[in-house]
Amino acid sequence: MIAGSTRYLRFILFAVFACLVLYLITQSKYNDAQEFGTGAPSQAGNTAASSSNLNNQKRPAVGEAYNPADYPMPLTPNDPNWDSILFDGRAPGPRMNATFVTLARNSDVWDIAHSIRQVEDRFNRRYNYDWVFLNDKPFDATFKKITTSLVSGKTSYGVIPKEQWSFPEWIDQDKAAKVRADMKERKIIYGDSVSYRHMCRFESGFFFRHPLMLNYEYYWRVEPGIQFYCDVHYDPFRFMAENKKKYGFVLSLYEYIETIPTLWESTKKFIKNFPEHVVEDNAMDFLSDDGGETYNKCHFWSNFEIGSLNWLRSRQYLDFFDLLDQDGGFFYERWGDAPVHSIAAGLMLKKDEIHFFNDISYKHTPFTHCPTGEKLRLDLKCSCNPKDNFDWKGYSCTSRYFDIMGLEKPEGYENQQD
Ligand SMILES: Nc1nc2c(ncn2[C@@H]2O[C@H](COP(=O)(O)OP(=O)(O)OP(=O)(O)O)[C@@H](O)[C@H]2O)c(=O)[nH]1
Ligand SMILES: *[C@@H]1O[C@H](CO)[C@@H](O)[C@H](O)[C@H]1NC(C)=O
Numbered sequence: 001m002i003a004g005s006t007r008y009l010r011f012i013l014f015a016v017f018a019c020l021v022l023y024l025i026t027q028s029k030y031n032d033a034q035e036f037g038t039g040a041p042s043q044a045g046n047t048a049a050s051s052s053n054l055n056n057q058k059r060p061a062v063g064e065a066y067n068p069a070d071y072p073m074p075l076t077p078n079d080p081n082w083d084s085i086l087f088d089g090r091a092p093g094p095r096m097n098a099t100f101v102t103l104a105r106n107s108d109v110w111d112i113a114h115s116i117r118q119v120e121d122r123f124n125r126r127y128n129y130d131w132v133f134l135n136d137k138p139f140d141a142t143f144k145k146i147t148t149s150l151v152s153g154k155t156s157y158g159v160i161p162k163e164q165w166s167f168p169e170w171i172d173q174d175k176a177a178k179v180r181a182d183m184k185e186r187k188i189i190y191g192d193s194v195s196y197r198h199m200c201r202f203e204s205g206f207f208f209r210h211p212l213m214l215n216y217e218y219y220w221r222v223e224p225g226i227q228f229y230c231d232v233h234y235d236p237f238r239f240m241a242e243n244k245k246k247y248g249f250v251l252s253l254y255e256y257i258e259t260i261p262t263l264w265e266s267t268k269k270f271i272k273n274f275p276e277h278v279v280e281d282n283a284m285d286f287l288s289d290d291g292g293e294t295y296n297k298c299h300f301w302s303n304f305e306i307g308s309l310n311w312l313r314s315r316q317y318l319d320f321f322d323l324l325d326q327d328g329g330f331f332y333e334r335w336g337d338a339p340v341h342s343i344a345a346g347l348m349l350k351k352d353e354i355h356f357f358n359d360i361s362y363k364h365t366p367f368t369h370c371p372t373g374e375k376l377r378l379d380l381k382c383s384c385n386p387k388d389n390f391d392w393k394g395y396s397c398t399s400r401y402f403d404i405m406g407l408e409k410p411e412g413y414e415n416q417q418d
């Protein structure tokens, strides 16, 4: 009888102890999530003991001042924290006020799922940045479920206001319809599409002022069906912020002139009307070979962008967009958001506020950016074929960008020119 109750007591004590241990474990994970402000479910299963130091390191809150030297950015294998990517944990250091952003249709769900998975595997699983999804129609339950399950940060879903996805009242509908019919006949890609034009106008003038985007200072645009081929060890948002960059790209090329015949005329009108918006030391020479008289058609490919939202929300940028919108070329021609963003960046940013991310590999059909330099590709565990790199080929403008910046081209570029 006595022996029996002792065993019983021992069992109770053990059970209480086990509950306490369990409580402490779950509690510490909860705190961890609270402290870093994401509570990302995908991190809950993290058990790698080696990463716990990194996970538990205190980091400044978003927006809080910090000393960059306290959190070295792993830009090269010689920098501290380069190997932290080998752990499952969250990357040490501060987080920026930043988000991924994707414009998509419900039918894009599997193509965007693929894109997200790559961004997460190569970068965001350790940084847990948020992701904003925008659509001209409400996102359905499947789209939300799949994308939320893949993103390690918080997701949010916004509908685009009608007036940002329709014809402004000053657009002559007959004239616009004739243009579409004509472009269809001339087989200009997306030439007869109305929705493509709304998309280009929205990406040119509105995505950055959607209510969900007002919560952030930097964005990284991701499209469905893209590829990332290399590890990203450091935080590109932080690189932008600390180096005062406003616009980052990976691919550049010549625009199809049939889609923008009068865009440069409108640009010249803007320069004339708003000379105060054109900055000194700008990148005009990237856009024009004759000091601004004509456009050489070079632009940054905007399906990948890492940029400053505050810049896009500036009076300068909005004056530019409003003038273009009034001139009607989004509908009377087929102006793309890529040349619009690029021309704005070329005129209104100092040239060293624009950044080329050689170390971020990327493909959006049909062009690939695969980092130049074998050592870099090995260090970053890249899986792209260097032969596919578009940077130094004849139709790319990246060589011109290097020239105007006075940058030395990376080793090995000569072998990738054709
Ligand atoms: N919600 C919504 N998103 C769209 C629509 N059209 C295009 N998009 C999105 O806008 C972005 C650009 O459209 P894309 O069709 O990729 O255009 P593109 O990159 O010029 O051409 P491809 O990718 O080669 O087809 C993508 O993120 C699309 O998902 C639309 O009608 N509605
Ligand atoms: C992030 O940036 C937005 C836009 O500038 C601002 O309204 C918001 O307060 C910022 N958040 C933090 C945490 O600093």
Ligand SMILES: [Mg+2]
Binding pocket: 223, 224, 303, 364
């Ligand atoms: Mg696309």
